[in-house]
């Protein structure tokens with residue numbers, strides 16, 4: 001580092017100047033695996049720019065020394081204090097002014113991006129004259145602010161549309177969707193894509209190239225023209241209304257308006273800024289983000305253990321087949337065992353569809369397919385680090401399987417069951433080492449549901465627990481610790497909710513009206529569609545086991561008598577076509593219906609917290625949001641309940 005730069009005493013930046021007078025400014029926030037743009041980091045960047053004003057470099061390359069990536073965004077912990085529009089304005093103004101300055105330096109600037117480049121990190125990169133992305137698996141560029149109920153206020157709403165055109169920029173800003181290195185390059189978000197070993201060389205050549213700043217061209221550029229913006233905004237609003245007809249989410253509409261009417265500058269739209277800051281939605285979505293971070297942090301307890309390499313899944317049915325596919329997608333070697341060869345073949349077919357959908361590069365899809373090995377005889381048991389049992393829900397059959405495989409397992413291998421209703425205590429009675437059995441409860445559909453309930457008892461070996469959490473993190477799922485009781489958390493709270501929905505049908509309310517009421521409340525899927533999706537037979541079994549009140553609803557009995565099982569049979573409460581329910585118009589929703597339906601779910605959540613099935617109300621909220629799609633903007637059922645009590649007003653309906 002140059003002596004003069006070192007004398008600035010910056011904690012988060014260091015700088016080397018090469019023989020061509022290119023300054024390499026490294027960001028490395030101390031005591032954190034990622035870089036975040038806290039107030040201190042922004043202040044230090046400002047000091048660094050002052051320095052480069054005095055000692056003009058031929059070019060400036062900003063890069064990160066963190067293995068995980070470039071910059072993970074603003075420091076979200078600082079958002080907690082943003083309770084007044086004035087404070088929010090100060091924070092926005094700080095980043096806006098600094099990045100404007102970065103965009104106007106007399107020397108060329110380049111962001112060298114590997115790994116994550118999110119939110120404020122991407123806004124910083126957009127302010128540079130050039131961007132190079134490193135072609136490696138973790139590279140991901142996004143503006144995810146909308147998912148937190150806020151907006152990219154540091155110049156992203158101005159510079160992204162100018163760089164890649166309005167349609168692609170709006171898509172990124174309104175969805176928060178990330179772009180990998182190749183997609184970023186194709187979109188024009190990056191000037192180049194480079195192999196990791198060539199990145200320094202390429203960055204140096206690009207920053208000294210003298211090429212003009214990239215701009216969108218043609219129609220995408222024209223659609224960003226001030227005269228075209230209102231037209232584009234009108235079209236986009238229609239799409240937002242379809243996606244969020246009940247206006248639960250404010251941020252996408254506000255982002256659109258700031259882009260369309262205020263040149264992407266939130267400082268010119270104080271009323272919109274105030275609306276966001278004063279809304280519960282942004283606060284609650286921020287809360288959900290923190291809950292998610294809390295679940296993610298649980299995987300660290302196993303971080304010192306070696307990563308699992310080989311998973312053996314027994315049972316290639318609905319769940320086992322999809323669990324095996326997911327693990328192969330995430331890079332593990334997977335052997336898939338079933339007593340029925342045809343089930344393995346069907347699971348492989350579904351897996352190939354998943355790989356093609358998730359991997360853009362056909363070679364990567366092929367590699368994932370190669371990692372998924374059919375194993376009729378169960379040879380993989382001897383080699384696996386993790387064995388996941390997902391066979392028929394029957395304690396005797398499961399116990400007899402464990403007796404066969406336990407002597408063959410590697411020492412230290414985890415034995416996990418995906419049971420949704422049987423207790424670990426009942427399943428482990430015949431095991432030589434009962435402390436190695438743990439529950440890993442996936443949700444259906446495996447590829448879509450982010451949560452896994454990790455079912456614990458006090459007698460499980462702590463090493464097994466730690467390794468299980470690490471494994472859940474390794475396959476990119478969120479672990480929720482729950483105690484071994486019927487229904488754990490998620491199914492236990494869903495059962496009375498679904499039962500209440502079917503009681504409403506027995507009273508003459510139409511399925512489509514019930515679902516519409518809950519969509520208006522903010523659920524991702526209505527309860528009747530959910531029952532059709534999980535299967536009416538499964539709903540009946542779960543209801544019998546988990547509901548406190550006896551008796552199967554008459555409507556459910558009637559469908560089952562006609563063998564109408566829901567989506568899987570093409571007919572349930574709805575008729576299904578192309579995997580979608582055909583829903584007649586909902587008609588008028590009776591007053592109080594949503595409240596009636598959601599109350600049993602909320603009450604049951606509280607009961608599970610009181611019984612310590614989950615450790616605390618926050619974890620319960622996290623579990624119910626990520627396990628059932630409970631309206632995230634409410635902050636979760638326990639938070640919603642507390643707010644309703646606090647407000648002393650009738651709950652919204």
Ligand code: NAI
Nearest residue numbers: 315316317318319320338339343390391392393419420444
């Ligand atoms: P499924 O009936 O679709 O598949 C079970 C598979 O296990 C079948 O292919 C069967 O041939 C195989 N099998 C049975 N005994 C076997 C043995 N001894 N050796 C090898 N293969 C054997 O069942 P599904 O729905 O996949 O459920 C599996 C487990 O996952 C159950 O414990 C269930 O409670 C649990 N679960 C199910 C969910 C769902 O939505 N279906 C959700 C979460 C957990």
